[in-house]
Amino acid sequence: MIIVMSKSASTDDVDAVTTRLKAEGFQVHLSQGVERTIIGVIGERTEEVMRLGAMQAVEQVVPVRRPYKLVSRDFHPENTVVRVGPVEFGTEKAVIIAGPCAVESREQVMESAAAVQRMGIPVLRGGAYKPRTSPYSFQGMAVEGLRILAEARDRYGLMVVTEAVDHESLRNVAEWADIVQIGARNMQNFELLKAVGQTGKPVLLKRGIAATIDEWLMAAEYIAAHGNPNIILCERGIRTYEQKTRNTLDLSAIPVIKQLCHLPIIIDPSHSTGQWNWVAPMARAGIAAGADGLIIEAHPNPQEALSDGPQSLNLPHLAELVTSLSAVAQAVGRTI
Ligand code: PEP
Ligand code: MN
Numbered sequence: 001m002i003i004v005m006s007k008s009a010s011t012d013d014v015d016a017v018t019t020r021l022k023a024e025g026f027q028v029h030l031s032q033g034v035e036r037t038i039i040g041v042i043g044e045r046t047e048e049v050m051r052l053g054a055m056q057a058v059e060q061v062v063p064v065r066r067p068y069k070l071v072s073r074d075f076h077p078e079n080t081v082v083r084v085g086p087v088e089f090g091t092e093k094a095v096i097i098a099g100p101c102a103v104e105s106r107e108q109v110m111e112s113a114a115a116v117q118r119m120g121i122p123v124l125r126g127g128a129y130k131p132r133t134s135p136y137s138f139q140g141m142a143v144e145g146l147r148i149l150a151e152a153r154d155r156y157g158l159m160v161v162t163e164a165v166d167h168e169s170l171r172n173v174a175e176w177a178d179i180v181q182i183g184a185r186n187m188q189n190f191e192l193l194k195a196v197g198q199t200g201k202p203v204l205l206k207r208g209i210a211a212t213i214d215e216w217l218m219a220a221e222y223i224a225a226h227g228n229p230n231i232i233l234c235e236r237g238i239r240t241y242e243q244k245t246r247n248t249l250d251l252s253a254i255p256v257i258k259q260l261c262h263l264p265i266i267i268d269p270s271h272s273t274g275q276w277n278w279v280a281p282m283a284r285a286g287i288a289a290g291a292d293g294l295i296i297e298a299h300p301n302p303q304e305a306l307s308d309g310p311q312s313l314n315l316p317h318l319a320e321l322v323t324s325l326s327a328v329a330q331a332v333g334r335t336i
Pocket of ligand 2: 271307
């Protein structure tokens, strides 16, 4: 349920409503917009909330039928801006994240970080724990990889995002990185979502390989319901019947999410296409469709990459892409 306060409602009017709700055992979520205050109410006892319609300065009490509450735009009409150090996701400036699929060595990360910084990209990616389809593939450098990422962050002034795959890696990632990535394979690992909620760290929540938008938003709701509103959604392609691409990039998820939800959404053109020369067109399409940013795999030497080489841009191609994105962003009233 949401309680819409009238434009002229005073702080005392709002306090009176929230105090009564809390006294009756409801969980209350306040959204103070420029125009008016909206009070989100979590709880099943609809009739008791409806009765508050008679209170002073209450304009309307509206039932919310969607299963997600905290992440829904009904509860929070204004866009959420997720702050990661000096970087903001969800403003008119789209944010680029780039770097290798996996941390492979100190040299590889430093070379990537130096290039990323030169290009004005503010966030470095790199997996230290890799959820690989095959148990025989490279599984990541774990804590040693996190140390390398942290060194790159300090040396080049970048923010760092890296994936947590279970509770133990989450503890380490929360300690060493700036953004915790929850990968497509773990989008419905509800215990992990609860734990990442408790860390309070900014989270990059990827869409599951076969997840509907509602399932994805429910996953975000888990994180928010456990105390963490700092969620960035990432569309990374879904499994369809098409086999020419690694996954099918669901660009329509951008306007749909923007309508349903107040959280920022970014696009991963690398895992969705699976091939480096299809990355730039889909990155540009993502920005044109209103994405708040991109996460792009790039490697100093993609032929030698231990993971996802075929979809990784080399560093000159990454630079070319970044340059070409400005005009697209400008055409849709954004900056890069
Ligand atoms: C990744 O970004 O490294 C990754 C494994 O992505 P996804 O979870 O989208 O497959
Ligand atoms: Mn990858």
